[in-house]
Amino acid sequence: DAGITQSPRHKVTETGTPVTLRCHQTENHRYMYWYRQDPGHGLRLIHYSYGVKDTDKGEVSDGYSVSRSKTEDFLLTLESATSSQTSVYFCAIRGSGTGGPDEQYFGPGTRLTVT
């Protein structure tokens, strides 16, 4: 398995509370992604990073911010959590290659519940 971990794995928080999820990789991959997954919606891209301090928005970025101060860590922050952000969050990493996009490796996921 690719060296990618997520923390915490489970979290319950209250509405209005700030929350930070961490994705850590040991592969030195350039690309890192945050997705959320809800029943009936598949995987939706929140934010992604293509290098240290290089990030951009995905499909559903409202209410989320990210930071990548070093290659191995990509942080996802919910500034003020809402119940609509209850979801499973997956981090993914991907190298740089040629031809098609390199295989994405996904972390184990973080189950976040906002009450």
Added chain:
Amino acid sequence: LAKTTQPISMDSYEGQEVNITCSHNNIATNDYITWYQQFPSQGPRFIIQGYKTKVTNEVASLFIPADRKSSTLSLPRVSLSDTAVYYCLVGSYNTDKLIFGTGTRLQVFP
């Protein structure tokens, strides 16, 4: 970014061949087609990738017609363990924003 369209769900029985089609009408010249498989409570994992014609590995085959506006993932002789959600996405090595569609939920029955 090429948008992909897949059937929401499919049913099959053990031992049958399953073909899942993905439409990507706006695929760009440099884009490849990649398929992922996801089991419950796990992140997706890579199955196969191709650019044109046919690609085969130990798990699946990928058929891409000449116009590349669609692709078909073929799973030979499925088993119960193939019950999962299958996603296709398109992009090239320099596509930063990789977006998954809603996927196809495959249910295999005994």
